[in-house]
Amino acid sequence: MKVKSVFVKSPFDYELRSVELPALKADEALVEVIACGICGYDMEISACLSPDGYTALGHEYVGVVREVGGAVDNVKPGDRVTAESSTFCGVCDDCRNERVDLCRHLKTSSNGYAQGFAEMTVVPAKSLVACNDIDPLTAVLSEPAGVSFDLVKTAEVQITDDVLIVGMGPIGFMALQIARKISAGRVAVVDRHENRRQMALDSGADAAYASLEDMPAEETFGKILLTAVPQLLPACIQRARYGGFIAFLGSNFKDGNTVPLDTGMIHFNRLQLRSSFASPATFFPWVHKLMRAGVIDGSKIVTGVYTLSNFKEAFDKLRNDKDHAMKVVVVNDNSGIKERK
Numbered sequence: 001m002k003v004k005s006v007f008v009k010s011p012f013d014y015e016l017r018s019v020e021l022p023a024l025k026a027d028e029a030l031v032e033v034i035a036c037g038i039c040g041y042d043m044e045i046s047a048c049l050s051p052d053g054y055t056a057l058g059h060e061y062v063g064v065v066r067e068v069g070g071a072v073d074n075v076k077p078g079d080r081v082t083a084e085s086s087t088f089c090g091v092c093d094d095c096r097n098e099r100v101d102l103c104r105h106l107k108t109s110s111n112g113y114a115q116g117f118a119e120m121t122v123v124p125a126k127s128l129v130a131c132n133d134i135d136p137l138t139a140v141l142s143e144p145a146g147v148s149f150d151l152v153k154t155a156e157v158q159i160t161d162d163v164l165i166v167g168m169g170p171i172g173f174m175a176l177q178i179a180r181k182i183s184a185g186r187v188a189v190v191d192r193h194e195n196r197r198q199m200a201l202d203s204g205a206d207a208a209y210a211s212l213e214d215m216p217a218e219e220t221f222g223k224i225l226l227t228a229v230p231q232l233l234p235a236c237i238q239r240a241r242y243g244g245f246i247a248f249l250g251s252n253f254k255d256g257n258t259v260p261l262d263t264g265m266i267h268f269n270r271l272q273l274r275s276s277f278a279s280p281a282t283f284f285p286w287v288h289k290l291m292r293a294g295v296i297d298g299s300k301i302v303t304g305v306y307t308l309s310n311f312k313e314a315f316d317k318l319r320n321d322k323d324h325a326m327k328v329v330v331v332n333d334n335s336g337i338k339e340r341k
């Protein structure tokens with residue numbers, strides 16, 4: 001079967017190709033994509049991470065199972081599903097020792113021919129989690145919501161914590177929604193884009209600042225979540241209260257990841273610096289629960305919807321208008337979901 005699929009070669013050279021899908025293996029499923037979100041990582045691939053050849057794109061998608069291989073029993077044709085970008089193996093020593101999050105024998109849903117920005121894709125059925133009762137424009141956030149969930153969990157946000165979240169991209173924004181639900185303390189955010197600050201305030205943030213330097217000097221936080229470039233770590237450490245945790249994620253693909261840290265401050269203030277890396281993707285059932293409860297709500301996060309035929313406009317929007325674009329989603333031409341530019 002031939003399907004349309006988006007490929008990119010950096011910098012920003014996109015092609016919509018017609019590709020032949022391989023025959024289904026016993027443990028795989030054929031999924032018709034409904035919608036796929038553009039991730040910051042897709043933008044990094046577009047900018048610089050695929051200089052030598054074209055790569056198929058898209059790991060944040062929701063779709064409908066159309067066919068399954070003979071050994072598949074966790075999903076069936078007709079199920080609405082989201083796909084983990086990578087899934088733990090279940091049989092390695094780490095998996096057996098209760099640490100599936102450390103598994104390095106990952107089953108990945110990436111393939112070379114068609115992923116989320118395509119009409120259809122073939123994926124290991126093990127990576128699929130059904131979500132029949134969740135609106136596709138919310139379910140499409142499952143993968144990044146799992147990343148936000150891991151960040152909040154890594155920081156061990158508790159009911160009385162004052163929380164600072166630095167960076168209001170989709171990951172930071174959903175971390176805000178989760179942390180706001182957990183904590184009765186003060187929740188503040190930092191983002192240089194005015195519109196994103198306003199969205200954070202509308203979603204329950206107590207304060208929103210354009211930069212860490214803009215905050216009153218005396219403000220400190222028990223839990224700090226950094227979703228912007230690691231160059232902001234030193235300034236985040238200055239904002240931690242005694243015994244505070246700083247959890248961070250993300251890399252700076254352009255300027256490197258080496259930053260100077262005041263280790264005396266970390267030691268004498270008993271701070272904990274923790275990294276969050278949601279690979280394998282986990283927590284889909286829990287983020288689905290948060291979606292059903294309205295804690296994560298696509299209508300507040302998805303700021304643009306474009307059809308697959310207009311996918312380039314979608315990528316351009318995210319690249320050129322960070323102030324107004326939070327999560328931009330590409331939907332299949334026949335999904336029935338209206339474009340919203």
Ligand SMILES: [Zn+2]
Pocket residue numbers: 039040041059060143144
């Ligand atoms: Zn992503």
Ligand SMILES: [Zn+2]
Pocket residue numbers: 088089090091092093094095100103104105
């Ligand atoms: Zn494993």
